[in-house]
Amino acid sequence: MILKSQVEWALHCCAILAGLPEGRYLSTKALAELHGLPKEYLSKALQSLSQASLVDTTLGPSGGYRLARPSSEINFLDIVEAVEGKARSFTCTNIRDNNPCRPAGYCDSKPCAVARIMWEADEAWRDTLRRVRLSDLVGTLSEEVPAELWRSTFEWVLKRAG
């Protein structure tokens, strides 16, 4: 059970977008260069964010991406689900239906007890991600990343932001 690398990419890109001044856009090209990622494939991840309405886009030179909402109104789960999908990690295939002892036409009243527990764990995972806002990440980064690197990075970004 491994998350796509696009999840990591999308989270880091959103953290950068969160630091953009109001109204500016940053292109796929700049985000790919900044993170050392394949531009064309990163583009797919960003398209997922766009389809989920997490980011706004604009075309042409000086075009690119910006957050569609304040970073305090976007949480980790929003981003993760945008690229990874909203499907649960456990799918119940109802193998108990194959029990040869079952009377014909028997129908379960509840979802399988095994599935309920697996889904509960899935929800715990989602809850944790839901509780962390993108702005929280930015706050942590701004504390942990050395001030000089933080400054030079955004200088680099702003030089490329349309």
Add this chain to the structure above:
Amino acid sequence: MILKSQVEWALHCCAILAGLPEGRYLSTKALAELHGLPKEYLSKALQSLSQASLVDTTLGPSGGYRLARPSSEINFLDIVEAVEGKARSFTCTNIRDNNPCRPAGYCDSKPCAVARIMWEADEAWRDTLRRVRLSDLVGTLSEEVPAELWRSTFEWVLKRAG
């Protein structure tokens, strides 16, 4: 991020094994028939349980599997990790290292803030699974499964248990 179907199989099989009388074994063949699963492939899942020391095995006719510990001392995470592996769902590839603004030879003091949050969610998932014992599942099933089906199923199982 989808769990293997073997996870579902292993959980259901363990629930059956938990109902076996002391010292009896149940074969792959019986477990496969009971759940309508491909015998040869289910065998791989059971081998994983064996390698994780969750079950004991014995060879020959009347051979098969039984729990290695009481069902109250086996939790969901034990079983899930046995077949799914213990690797975290999120792997940090340290793409921040590619930041062109980084001074050469720069080394991070902490793991990436993004990774820490993703790992926290992963731990929440694992904690939930760790808190549910196999005996809890059996308790739930014995309440929810109609008494007659429950009885006839174990009659079916005992007829095949060595």
Add this chain to the structure above:
DNA sequence: AATTTGCGGATATGATGTATCCTTAATTCC
């Protein structure tokens, strides 16, 4: 008009989950 951008489709490749088959060694039963 030329360039740059996001977007979607088509395609290729590698890894992994799913599934089957076969051999080997251990155990039971006759």
Add this chain to the structure above:
DNA sequence: GGAATTAAGGATACATCATATCCGCAAATT
């Protein structure tokens, strides 16, 4: 002792999906 049964593990095939690249289109800027 011999036949049957079992778990274990290796080899192989196939399908699905993540990864990655390329192309053409429409929109926006210069």
